[in-house]
Amino acid sequence: MVVKENPDAVVVATGSIPRHLSIPGATDQNLVDERSVLLGKVSVGQRVVVLDGTGDIVGTSTAEFLAEQGKQVYILAKGYQVGEEIDLTTRPLVYRSLLDKGVILMPFTWIRSISDREVITYNTFTFKEGKIGDIDTVVHAISAVADNQIYKSLKGKVKELHAIGDCVAPRRIEAAIYEGGKVGREL
Numbered sequence: 278m279v280v281k282e283n284p285d286a287v288v289v290a291t292g293s294i295p296r297h298l299s300i301p302g303a304t305d306q307n308l309v310d311e312r313s314v315l316l317g318k319v320s321v322g323q324r325v326v327v328l329d330g331t332g333d334i335v336g337t338s339t340a341e342f343l344a345e346q347g348k349q350v351y352i353l354a355k356g357y358q359v360g361e362e363i364d365l366t367t368r369p370l371v372y373r374s375l376l377d378k379g380v381i382l383m384p385f386t387w388i389r390s391i392s393d394r395e396v397i398t399y400n401t402f403t404f405k406e407g408k409i410g411d412i413d414t415v416v417h418a419i420s421a422v423a424d425n426q427i428y429k430s431l432k433g434k435v436k437e438l439h440a441i442g443d444c445v446a447p448r449r450i451e452a453a454i455y456e457g458g459k460v461g462r463e464l
Contacts, residue, residue, distance in 0.1 A: 279431060286437035288460055289428040290453065293421035293443035302391035303415070311339040311418040321348065322413020326396050328388060329354040330419035332362035333449065337371050339418050344378035351381045351409055355401045358384050391415060421447040 279287060295310035311327070313319040315338075325348050329336030337360040340352040352359050352375070359382045360371055375382065389397045389406065396409045421443065428440045439460045442453030 279427075280434050284435060286439065286464055287431060287435050288439045288441060288457075288464075289425070289431065289444050290440075290442045290457065291424045291427050291444045293447040294424045295417075296419055296422050298417045298419055300388055300391060300415070307391055307413070308415045308417065311335055311416055314339060314416050315342060321416065323347075324349045324412050324414075325351070326388070326409060326412055326415045327352045328415065328417045328419060329359050330417060332356060332358075332360060334360065334363055334367075334371070336360065336418035337363065337375060339416055340380050341371075341374055341378060343416070344375070344380050349379065351383055351412075353383045353386045353388060353398065355387050356384060388415065423447060 295312050298308065298310075300308060309319045309321065314321060321343065325343050327336055327340045327343070327350060329340075329352050332354065336352060336354070340350045344350045354361065358368075359375075360368060363371055372382070383398075385401050386398050386407070387401055389399050391397070391412075394410065394412055396412045396415060398407045398409060399405065400407070423444055423446055425440060425444050428438070428444055431438055441456035441460055442448075445456070
């Protein structure tokens with residue numbers, strides 16, 4: 278359709294798609310991505326582990342969303358803090374909200390495998406294993422991959438082609454705003 282319209286320029290801003298995550302013991306029923314959860318495309322059980330793989334607001338907002346539904350939520354983060362990329366003025370508000378809703382924050386902790394209804398974890402410093410039992414679903418808020426198929430299919434077929442935002446590479450919103458503004462001024 279785009280080629281048929283013969284545009285002077287095309288800006289592709291198709292975003293990103295969730296990355297496929299391979300965890301031993303994971304199935305389509307016990308491991309889902311945060312977008313599918315937030316969009317209501319999948320349902321999760323009553324006890325949920327959220328993997329905060331990016332440290333931004335995505336993992337914490339997913340945990341809060343689930344906790345608001347009355348779910349028991351654990352949020353794991355590899356680093357020193359859950360949501361460690363959230364700005365310093367917002368982070369205390371996020372923590373207060375999560376803790377008020379009963380979310381259990383687990384920094385220095387990551388997933389090794391899923392076994393039956395058990396999540397096998399490990400400490401990212403000591404590598405000592407632990408477990409969280411009676412878990413229905415693991416939700417991964419892990420970095421995504423660029424959704425650049427339209428960009429690739431249009432390359433060489435239109436006069437001028439630009440890609441912006443997560444279509445180039447998944448990043449924070451500031452990158453998409455900057456690139457969109459820059460391309461807009463150039464056009």
